[in-house]
Amino acid sequence: MTKKVPASFNKWIDKVKNTFPENEKLHRMFEKCFINTYTTTLQETEEGLPFVITGDIPAMWLRDSTSQIRPYLIVAEEDEEMATLIENLVKLQTKCILHDPYANAFNKSANGEGFQQDKTAMTDLVWERKYEIDSLCYPVQLAYLLWKSTNHTGHFTEEFNQALHKIIEVFKTEQNHTEKSPYRFERENVRQSDTLNNNGKGTDVSYTGMSWSGFRPSDDACMYGYLVPSNMFLVVVMDYVKEIALAFYPADQELLQASAKLREEVAAGIETYAKQPHPYYGDVYAYEVDGTGRKLFMDDANVPSLLAAPYLGFCEKNDASYQATRKLILSRENPYFVEGSVLTGIGSPHTPDHYVWPIALSIEGLTAETEAEKQAILEMLIAGDGETDYMHEGVNASNPAEFTRDWFAWSNAMFSEFVLSLCDVYVKGSPLSK
Template identity: 70%
Template structure:
């Protein structure tokens, strides 16, 4: 697997952007850099010859980031067997990692003991970090499903995939009863509160809701309340994908019942506990709840987010509860909504105050239903790259030359997907493809 040349299928996408935006040379250049970023600089191999995708400036593979980084290449894989094989190999590697430890969020390329081995949890040499996040288990299912839709190939739904799915279902069912059944705890010494869990590593106390518990957000920050709503939404979507995969590939009646039961229970929990009455926006989704009445009205830049719900496949882009939630998210009522001289959008407690995340701007663009909003966001992103031609993690809303992370492969990929959607090209089988028809 080489990462040193530009495949013809990639050049085709760059040519498409140039044809769609002939007057916008900076956009053309930025798209080329961002679209190639993962393939040229973060994609390596394990000793077994399977793909290993680092985040960029950290030599470990996150299940979430690796999926998001490779996702735009699904549009290439439709006509590029080599890229399709790389993505299938990544799915296999992800599912093997999940079998090693379904509670881990990031893994080492080999069992070398690197990473946060001093954390008070059940670490192993292959695990870089063991912050349990629901979305880490959703993303590989999503990637496998969308690869099938992009290529019509189901060979990657093999024994590794099925065993990974079994581990995922077991964890999600266990974590519906976090207080009484969960074996998981996590503590990290001498760090800010968002990098560890309170209550001896068990996190804030929760009551049963039907939803499944998460220790951490997709930012890798600790949850304030254990039922992270956007991640439970993503789990419902992933379980729907598994229903379809099982019906078409495995025809396992027992598995079908397990998947359907869990999906129904989580969805009921979302509607019963996560839909809350906001004093200004009416019925909308809270970001986190605990099952006892406590709720957290906010949204974070990282995906899954409430803003990204229809992009991920939960609900419709025009659903009233989503639109009310979106209005809240893009207002000063959201504590992480930022307005600056150069950028306006969603930030995160993971980065400094007054910083907007390009990832959230790309999501806002892809969930917008008006062309004017999409184009305004595109121009904002292109104008605030800090002179690098890349996307960053967070950017000072009043000075785009101040940012976190010189380049951030996940953000580059999200920007690439947003730009391609404006060219009328989307991942087959994705909600975005259905919206742009």
């Protein structure tokens, strides 16, 4: 049974209709995508906290739940119930992090569902334990943006303070993954991208100052351990932690100092180890590095991505290294860049060849500098729905009737955020709103 959509959503649905008065398909698509998370993925825990499933899997990912709910921060500016719902989601995410900061997805209760046979420290509450930097960044981002959007501060509890310490502790441990990390992960009888080699430790890395990640935001294993876009996100989130600490935990000098030190070390590591001159494009960022000289030049559709660096707040859209990197990853030098007869954009090794991800197209639109580019991307997104009025995971770039996932709440939310940006509506406090 779907939930009734609050009347506060209508303002933004009408905003899109008034901005694009002749585009009836866009009106229909935006409304369906915008309300999708609210009507289909919101459940409730026994404690009465909102549990946000991904859609086709009955578990909550820390990353996806944040991204799915993020456009509703715009609604929450004037809707107190929505603001409270998001505040309570942050409280649930906080509990999840304190339960296991290495887990990426959780069950609604300790029911033992999910990948319990994986060779890692599973519990009944954990659905999956693929360690990803972004899983710890997204809840901090949501907490910060909720504060900036609505002035709600009830989520800045003692538990949240403990979670921030736990997050920094994990990030610091994973700066020295090979020597210090307790984390291991193996899944048997699966493709290589679903497990870690080297007895569950992943490929060996050398110290760079960056923090190691076992998996990408696609849930695919990293080839090299230092996932650069996620480390970029980490840098931004440490700035959020500093601001939160000064405002709500002023006596906690340890939190303030540890976040500042970690930010400095990771940022220096990115500049030292992840940037390299390209003979045609100039200084570009690699997608992954291992600290020994090996670098992977590509981009994946999932956020955090190199394409999303300004969206996340790591740099400005006109930053020279970002622009050089953008040109590279939106070219055939990125093995996951796809050119089809209908869609052109970034795909992923997570889905079939020649599939473009609408998430990546939405990010490309949000970070584009010209109106012509934004409009071209909007037209592709409208053409790529497969006549469903929804966004998908991956779409055949030459035949949008072929796609993965009938609907994908994260992708629907990203599309909604891009369309609202075309109406000059942004989440308050977010990097692109400035």
